[in-house]
Amino acid sequence: MHDSGKSAWLAYPLLLVGAVVFLFPLVWMVARSFMGLDDLYKVPPIVFPTKWEASAYDDIWTIRPFLSYIRNTVIVVACSVVGATVSSALCAYGFARLKFPLRGLIFGVVLATMMLPSAVTMIPVYVLFSKLHWTNTLMPLIVPTFFGGGAFNIFLLRQFFAGLPNDLDEAAKIDGANLWDIFWRIAMPLCKPALTVVAIGSFMNTWNDFMGPLLYLSKEKSFTLALGLYALSPGEAGGATINSITTAQLMAACSLAVIPVVLVFFFAQKKLISGTAVSTGIKG
Structure with a gap:
């Protein structure tokens, strides 16, 4: 003692x-x-x-379309969180509970994509979205999240789904439930801690994402918050001049941008820690 x-x-x-x-x-x-x-x-x-x-907080709304930056960011974040969470859960459930040929090999390939630098796929993906005429829209930032949700999220949720007792599936089948019913009504509610981790991680990554908007967005009306803050910097994107904005105004914009991230982490930190522990098998 x-x-x-x-x-x-x-x-x-x-x-x-x-x-x-x-x-x-x-x-x-x-x-x-x-x-x-x-x-x-x-x-x-x-x-x-x-x-x-507090005059800097009043000025930033008129210097740049700050409200437009926030609106675009909220749209991208909301869609990305839903897309990443649902699609990664579907993929993870398939790898954990379904049996199909080459399941282990395919899962290994999915995990191997985590070691692939984003710079390698940057140009081919840009060419693809350019051919689809999606540049200067929010589509390249939203649509990919509905196709898997990321290898790490799939791995995290698969660990959780694999730990659920098989008796739950058997009992549900006896009661007449199909595969979708088992996934949506039984597995997903039991997976709330892990889903919380995925949702919070997707929120953080999307809210702070700078490289994606920088690649695909060049019109200020479609800027997200991260790219808008860059546009506020003297002499950077958006054609700002050195005297167009003060340090106080730039710091005010950054302070407002960080508030949602701080609030999400503050209120969800316990669920984030417990969800990660449960999903990875760590016990306190």
């Missing part, structure tokens, strides 16, 4: 120092969004403003 108490007293200061180090960039960003020009360019730099101003 004495040793465990001593270890706890040593752990808390280390955790506090680590928290301060990792939170400092976030605090710096938010604090600078409330600074005036005098505080922004002080030497040496200051962390907190001498006078708190």
Whole structure:
């Protein structure tokens, strides 16, 4: 008991120092969004403003179509979360509960795609979507999520489905349930912890995705939030000039963009941890 108490007293200061180090960039960003020009360019730099101003949060809505960025991002995120979750669950259930020729080989090929760098497929996929005339639309960011949902998600859900007792399937078949009924009414409800992990992961990846929008979107009306923030940067996409936006306004836009990610992680962290533990077989 004495040793465990001593270890706890040593752990808390280390955790506090680590928290301060990792939170400092976030605090710096938010604090600078409330600074005036005098505080922004002080030497040496200051962390907190001498006078708190919220004008930057009003300005960003008129400098760029920020509301359009948010709307496009919400559409892409909502569709991607549904597509990735449902399609990966269908694929995982097939690999875990159905028997068909070369099942192990096909699953191995799916896992092997995780080692394939995205840069390798970037040009062929772009050419494909260009031939379909989907560039400058949100389709290239949405449609692929409905075709498998990603190898990692398939692997994660397969581990969960494989751990369900076979007696559940047999009992359902005796009661007259078909394959779809077993999947949708029995397996999916039992799979909620793992589905939560997939949904949260898909949300995080899609909300923060920059490379996809950069490849396929060149018209500002179709920009997502990540690409819109890049457009707000001086001299970058969208033709901004050096004097068109202040650091406070850019930090205000970044602060608003990070709020949904922080909220999702804050309210879903317990489900995220428990879902990962259950899906991978880790027990506390």
